[in-house]
Amino acid sequence: MTEVSRHPRRWPRVLALVALSLALHLLLVDWGKRHLIASAAPDSQQAISVVLRPVPPPQQPVSLPAAKPPAPKNAPPKKTAAPRKAPPASIEPPDEPIRETVVAVAAPTSPETVAPPSGAMDGSENTAAGGKDGNAQAEAQPPAAGTHYDTDPPPSARLEYDVQATYNQMPVHGSGTLDWKTDGKTYRLDGKAEDFLFTFLDFSSSGEIDAFGVSPELYTEKRMRKSATNTHFNRARNIISFSASTESYPRNGGEQDRASLVWQLAAIGRGDAGKYRPGAVIDLFVAGVRDGEVWRIQVLGEEDLKLPIGEMRAWHVVRMPQPGSYDQRIDIWLAPLRDWYPVRLRYTDPRQNGDYLDMLLYRLKQ
Structure with a gap:
């Protein structure tokens, strides 16, 4: 039998392979629709709706973290003088009659008419009268004190999230992870958000874990x-620098990156829970x-959440971007009964399309 006469027998095999390929392709597309793209009518028990209202900017002055003043070492104990015994009261009459001494004090008519104490001047008078001495006194004054936070970072854990998001207003469904590891002195955090393809x-x-926390x-x-x-947060030079720009900032302590910020907030909650109250503000420099x-970071209050892991109560905090900024709004929910782990994180694009990424634990x- 010649080679040409055998060709017709190969067509059934080719058609079978093509049909199998098409079937696998359709199965993959169907799987992708069910897993990557959220359905138009999801299960009511799994659907999580949220209304994020604009939050007005805080009115409190900025107060960045400050280190706790160290206790003096080997300070000698102060000696307290023994109380002196009062002399016995005399019953003898005084040699001279007792005279009352009264000094009349005129009350000011209004606060505006109160004269400053003797020697007190405002800044301009002090500069004119004292010259360099006035400037030296101003420079000698300590800067405004910040806020000290007692911190206790959460123990090591792996958190797995269901991710609901939109990309160019198209719904996307994926997964995310946060791997937090610490030995009490150092830490490492690895995070990822992905779907089947991207x-x-x-x-x-x-x-490190230091006096400021994370x-x-x-x-x-x-x-x-x-x-x-x-x-980079350079400890030797105390400088914060970037591979993507030439900007740099001083490192004074307490600064965070966009990932460590969440765990510093959790550490503050575990170590200084009194800082969490509705209307409170936690100021942090974030690189x-x-x-x-x-x-x-504005504390909105406690909320009851229905998450894939179950129902729980969590503190809701938010970081609002500056007016006119294209930076994201960030909402974080921290659960005190779960070691203050972040049980939900939502990143919202402030631009018109309103794309978001919502991570649900x-x-x-552990």
Whole structure:
């Protein structure tokens, strides 16, 4: 039998392979629709709706973290003088009659007419009269004190999240993880948000646990279709620098990166829960991938959540971007009965399309 006469027998095999390929392709597309794209009518028990209302900016002055003053070492105990015995009261009449001494004090007519104490001057008078001495006195005054936080970072854990998001207003469903590891002196955090095809965000933060709490040394971030960036918290030079820009900032203590921030808030909750009350503000300097700024974390209050892991009560805090900024609004829910772990995180794009990424805890491994 010639080679040409055998060709017709191969067509059934080819058609079978094509049909199998099409069937597998359709199965993959159907799986993707069910797992990657959220359905138009999800199960009412799994649906989680949220209304995020605008939050007015805080009115309190900014108060960045301050270290706790160290106790004096080997300070000698103060000697207290023994109380002296009072002499016995005399019953003898005085040699001279007792005279009352009364000095009349004129009350000011109004606060505006009160004269300053003798020698007190305002800044201009002090400069004119004292010259350099006036400036020296001003420079000698200590800067405004910040806020000290007692901190207790949570124990090591792996948190797994169900991720609901929109990308260009198209619903997306994926998963996320936060791996938090600490030995009480150092820490490392690895985080990821992804779906079946893409990794939206991959980041890590590492550093020490010091007197301020969580203290980062290196933050690395990799977003989809973008190069990885590094943010350095240089302890030797006390400088914060960036691989993606030439900006730099002084490192005074208490500064955070965008990932360590969440765990510093948890550490404050575990160590200083009184700082969490409705209307309170926690100010932290936060370094991103190109620059940094003061983030004013506003405490909104406690809320009851229905999450994939179950129902729980959590403190809701929010970071609102500056007016006119394209930075994200960040909402964080911290559960006191779960070691203050972040049980929900939501990142909302302030621009018109309103894309968001919502991470809902469904598994906690300690």
